[in-house]
Every structure is written in C-alpha cells, then in structure tokens.
Amino acid sequence: MALELGKSEWRLGFTTGLGQRARERTVAARDVVALIKEIGRAKERFKLASSARVVSCYEAGRDGFWLHRFLVQEGVENCVVDSASIEVNRRAKRVKTDALDVRKLSAMLVRYDEGERKVWSVVRVPTAEEEDNRHLHRELDTLRVERTRATNRIQGLLAGQGLRLGTKKDLPEQLKAMRLYDGRPLPLALHCRLLRENARVELIDSQIRELETDRAELAKEWEAPEAEKVRQLLQLRGIGINSAWLFVHEFFGWRKFSNRRQVGALAGLTPTPYQSGQLSRDQGISKAGQKLVRHLAIEIAWGWVRFQPRSQLTLWYQERFGGGGSRLRRIGIVALARKLLIALWRCLETNAVPEGALLKA
Secondary structure, X not given: OEEEEOOOEEEEEEOOOOOXXXXXXXXXXXXXXXXXXXXXXXXXXXXOOOXXXXXXXXXXXXXXXXXXXXXXXXXXXXXXXXXXXXXXXXXXXXXXXXXXXXXXXXXXXXXXXXXXXXXXXXOOOOOHHHHHOOHHHHHHHHHHHHHHHHHHHHHHHHHOOOOOOOOOOOXXXXXHHOEOOOOOEOOHHHHHHHHHXXXXXXXXXXHHHXXXXXXXXXXXXXXXXXXXXXXXXXXXXXXXXXXXXHHHHHHHOOOOOOOHHHHHHHOOOOEEEEEEOOEEXXXXXXXXXXXXXXXXXXXXXXXHHHHOOOOHHHHHHHHHOOXXXXXXXXXXXXXXXXXXXXXXXXXXXXXXXXXXXXXXX
C-alpha cells in the first residue's frame, strides 16, 4: 500500500506485485478508520487472508510521523521515504499528478520489499519522546529569527524617515525625543506602530529567557541519557550549551551511526564529485540531511580553531588551509566541520576526547 498524503484527501494505491496495476482509492485526510477499512477491502479484492502481511510507505513531509506509529500499531510494516531520493524523469518537463505519484510509489515499494534497498532512502523515525525533546531548541531558533525580523523592521521604519536607533533600550523614550529633518516629531501612526513592534520584541525576549532557563536546568538536573551526552560535550572548550544541546537532540542523541561516513552524510558535509568520460569536477558538499546541524557545525569549527589551537584538528587545518586566502580557508573550514562532527561522535561513543583538545576548568 502506497499513500499519497494531501491536505484534504489521501490517495491510496494497493498492489500485490510488479506488473499489476495499482488499485487506487481515496479517503479523507487523517481518517484512519476509513484507511483501515480500505486495507480490509483490498485484501478481499485480491483474495487474501485477513491476516495477510501488509507493507506500506509514504513520503516524509508535513504530516510527520504520527501516521507511521499508527500503522505500526495496527500491524502494518510501514516505511517513511525521503522525497528527495525518489527517482524522477530527467526531462525538462514531466507530468506530475497524485495518481501518477501513488502508482510510482506502489511500484517502487514492491522493488524495495523484494530486496532492492537502494531504490530510495528510508527516514529514521524517532520515538514520540525523542520527537518531543526537539521542540525546545527548535522553538528557541524560531524565536531568535522572529526577534531579528522585528528588530530589523524597527530599524527599517526609522531609516525610512532618516533616523537611526542608537540603542534598543528605552525605545519609547527615544521615540518621543526623535525629530524629523524639519524638526517635527514622528508621525502618530508610525509612532504607534514602532511601539507595538517594540512590545513584540520584549515579549519574544522574555520567552527566549524562559526557554534558556528551562534548558539550563534540564542540562544540569535531567537524568536522561541525552542530558548526559550534553554534559559530556560541554566539558570541551569551544562547545557551548547551544551547540551541545542541538548536536545531541538533533543528531547524536537518537541516531545510531555505524561509521564516520554516515555522520558526514547525514550532516550534508560529504563531497559530491561529478565524473563522466574526460570530464571530472567537484560539485561541493551535498547539503543533504540536517541543515541546522550543518550550519552550526561550520560555525563551531571556526570557534574550534580559536579555542582549541593545540588540537590535532586545528593543526591539520592550519597546515593545509591556514596559509591560503580567505576562499581557501572557507573551503577548509567545511572539511574541518565534517572532521569535528566525527570526532564528537567518537567522543560520545567511546569517551575518547579529541586528540589534543582542552577541557574546561
């Protein structure tokens, strides 16, 4: 069974093997009762026993993983598929409909179940608790983006009148003292809008402080294995609470890596060479997987060079890229970020501190 999930309706495709046209049905979105009934009707249509094995798939997206947990609870062998790994027609224009998508998924699901494991990439589904633990740092990241937008909006509105805000404190008093080029005070509507924007910034600041306080308390007192890994990373100089918390809850805390290649690939930091005949070039890093982890890893790599000057990673970077120009150093810092993630993974798995790294007092 392949599921094409839409906002208002779900399209289902049932088949028993390759070469068979999928039996297509449509149910209302999130109507799990109708979904179970359609599975039963499909078994009757294909003359299968009620206890017959059912394998299903759907693309990872807005609906998340609750449907996967429901299907597994009902005895269905479900897999969540990475949408970017599904093969498509390479022509400039191609037909794309939900009906074609569900037929494509049905055929590829049969191939996957028959043993062709590389037909697509399957998403690692977190547990409900692991998924819930990711809300704190993601909400913090969202609030910081909203605060930056609101602050920039205030600066932009003032710049449109030829004014500039010196400090963010006591904004209401500053607005009263501001004068336009001709000596007039700020227009009333603009003044009121700036006050509302400032109130929004203050509200966001209070929420950020509250979340940061909760996170600090959890990092100290929480007895979960994830908290222990956070505390372990915090011992390294150059690793703060923001990076340690995100690395653990988005990357190391609930995923099981088999080798260093998986670590680099999931962060999207692996190279993507292109070779055809006599043509050979590098397309840069893949940029697949966890975007938050990749961005933070590159930022932490710059800090690692500064705060861990005697570590083996820093010495490797300085020897290979330190003497080059700014472009070469930026390329090298991406390579260092990949090596640093692998070193942190080994640190958490084997308690081995990266070679030459210093610990905090």
